[in-house]
Amino acid sequence: MKPPRAVAALLALAALVAGCGPGTDDGSAEGRRTMHLQQGAEHADAILQETLGSVRPELKWNHGPGGSAGCTKGVAGAATGTGAADRIVTIMTIVSEQRRGSLLGVIERAWKDRGYTITNVNRSPKSPAVFASTPDGYSLSVEVGGEGQFFLKAATPCLRDTDVQQPLTPENTRRRPGPFPQRPDEQDEFWSATTPVQQ
Template identity: 40%
Template sequence: MNMQQAAERSDALLDSTFNAINPSVQWAHDDTTSGSCDLTRRRAVMTDISEARRGSFLGTVERFWRESGYEIVSVNASQKYPAIFARTPDGFGINVEIADQGQAHFEVNTPCVEKSEVAAPSTPPNGPAYENVEIPRPNVRSDFWSVATPVPSAVPGGG
């Protein structure tokens, strides 16, 4: 596998993760960086994830990753800056971290692969493409993810 193929695999991992988040969130591509034999793809979530909904958001992502056969390597249970770090069966590291103002950041780190040129991601963002400018803080309000109350728990015996 070369760096371009690893980048495409990284994009597919991010695409499938974002497809599992319901209701969906708006996201933008962030920097791609490369080392001597690996690279990192990043996406920033533009939807504000309220403090009350961060656990539900991260739970959705973690469940999807577990169901996909990823190993959960580490969890940062910080109230303010929680994060989940996982590894795919083929050695890709994937993580999500909540940063300032509820902005979630996703990152995929590839294993060491053959050096090659790497094209920009082919999946278009589902919102503005902040090309050549700094990505702003989350600026999209969601009727689900941005509200200040926790997700209501299911009522026992309620259906």
């Protein structure tokens, strides 16, 4: 599938960051040889759904414009017969400034509980983010963009190159018209509240 221009650079970066590492649930050598990119994309979808499932109250979300790109090797950029894919979930729930840290913390703890490694934390007040990696080579992030909008992302390692289909998981809110990203517009009694979470 062809990604929009707005995410082309992101896809190229995802392919570079992901590297040509392992790409299966068990991390076995046999699995690394046989797993293909569509399977990897489906696993990335599952990771994002597990992450969303760890958040209560439930967030409203849509699929973002993920895509795929070939992995290359060396200065000349020789083709390797492998590719990397990324998936994006756009959070349509309005998360107030006072509750953003709490949501980031919930997601970070959920990743740690699953044995994922937190690789970086950006504590910028305007655009905080948490980055992680899984034992089988997937790169994850939760990032806060313009107007406080949350994005969840998962990128595969380099896997045997195949076509990649759109995610099949049903979104839990209507699709908005217009270019990506559509800004959050779903009020939530908890996440949209403008008071800090009581510790």
